[in-house]
Amino acid sequence: MLGKVIIMKLKLDDKGNAVLQDGKPVYVLDDGREVPHDAAATVATISRLNGEAKSHREAKEAAELALKPFKDAGITDATAAAEALQTMGNIKSGDLTTAAKVQEIKDAAAKSAQEAVANATRAAQEKEKRLSDQLAQRTTELNTHIIGGSFSGSKFIADKLAIPADIAQKVFGDRFKVEAGKLVPMDQNGQPIFSATNHGNHADFDEAIQVMVNSYANKDMILKGSGASGGGAAGGGGGGSGAKSITRAQFDAMDGAARAAAMKGGATISE
Numbered sequence: 001m002l003g004k005v006i007i008m009k010l011k012l013d014d015k016g017n018a019v020l021q022d023g024k025p026v027y028v029l030d031d032g033r034e035v036p037h038d039a040a041a042t043v044a045t046i047s048r049l050n051g052e053a054k055s056h057r058e059a060k061e062a063a064e065l066a067l068k069p070f071k072d073a074g075i076t077d078a079t080a081a082a083e084a085l086q087t088m089g090n091i092k093s094g095d096l097t098t099a100a101k102v103q104e105i106k107d108a109a110a111k112s113a114q115e116a117v118a119n120a121t122r123a124a125q126e127k128e129k130r131l132s133d134q135l136a137q138r139t140t141e142l143n144t145h146i147i148g149g150s151f152s153g154s155k156f157i158a159d160k161l162a163i164p165a166d167i168a169q170k171v172f173g174d175r176f177k178v179e180a181g182k183l184v185p186m187d188q189n190g191q192p193i194f195s196a197t198n199h200g201n202h203a204d205f206d207e208a209i210q211v212m213v214n215s216y217a218n219k220d221m222i223l224k225g226s227g228a229s230g231g232g233a234a235g236g237g238g239g240g241s242g243a244k245s246i247t248r249a250q251f252d253a254m255d256g257a258a259r260a261a262a263m264k265g266g267a268t269i270s271e
Helices: 039-072 078-092 096-152 155-160 165-175 205-214 248-253 256-264
Strands: 008-010 024-029 034-036 176-179 182-185 245-247 268-270
Touching: 096 165, 096 176, 096 182, 155 165, 155 205, 165 176, 165 205, 165 256, 182 205
Parallel strands: 245 268
Antiparallel strands: 008 024, 024 034, 176 182
16 A cells, blocks of 8 residues: 655745755645755665665575575475485484484384383273173172072972972072062063062062962972872872872973972872
8 A cells, every 4th residue: 555645845935936944945745844855865865775676676586596496396395395404414424323223212112102002901901801700700699699598588488389499499590680689580481570469560589489380380299288189199108198199201291400309399200
């Protein structure tokens, strides 16, 4: 943007002659100020500025001429070019071995750091696995304790079954699981057994075990008071003992736990 143009008028006296001050003509500026004009000094200043402009132009042309080979070679980053020249200077002065040694140290440090991180990660993973395994083991032990305690403390098993609690657990133990610390009974299809009286909740242990026994194919073999009497009972001294006579086919159809329970209850096998 150009500066404000200053209007200067030559000051004249009443006779129309130029007014002089110290031998210099006086000019009146547009704001009313009066200034003497030193023509010689002005010419000298203009000459000096022209000389400076010429020097700047020549220096600019010389710089552009010096940079032309770099531009032609595609070098535009002066800092990177200087670093490359410095590197070449080091190589020329015999520092190539030192540079290689420095790189070797850097590589060794990087490898050591990577190995340290890998070792720390592996140790953390191993610790996490140990803790996870310990937690799983403790959970299993707790669940086994909960289930086993339920069988050993069951009033239904004590009062109604002719087999001890540990045998009952062998027969029905896999029908119970523990979720969030609570016992969940399941039917033969793996579906939860819900209470018939406490609606919306799982059946408690005694209610669930009663449901399981009632649906058990050989329940007569494990219930107390289910011994035979009358025409179907075995003869001889077994008739008054409360033991039940079962056929060989019935015995063979039982699983191992039921067979053990039947024999422990004094059942006799008829061919």
